[in-house]
Amino acid sequence: MNKIIGLAVLVAGVVLLYFGYTEYNSTASQMTEMVTGNPTDNAIWFLVGGAVAAIIGLGLLLKK
Template sequence: MTKAISIALLVGGIVLLYFGGQAFNSVSSDVSRVFTGSPSNKAIMLIVGGVVATLAGITGIALSRPKR
């Protein structure tokens, strides 16, 4: 059960990183970068969420014990 959750976190994290990259390179993020000097909040939150979920999934897979 734990391994399935870890795999789901890993896949979800990778998906969030993909969409975060797309949002980072979007027109709205470029406009935000012109006025504030940083990308849009949506892009930042997607990338941070993707990193956290991916790391949690990798950690869960690495620490899961194989069934005997």
């Protein structure tokens, strides 16, 4: 059961990383980064959330 949950969390993390990557490279994020020096908050939250979810999912998959 933990393997299925781990796989689901890992897939969710990868999806969030994808959305974060596309948001980071969007025109709005690039314009915001040009003005403020930082990308949009959505891009950061998607990337951080995706990385955390992927690490947790991988940990659940590799746990015995």
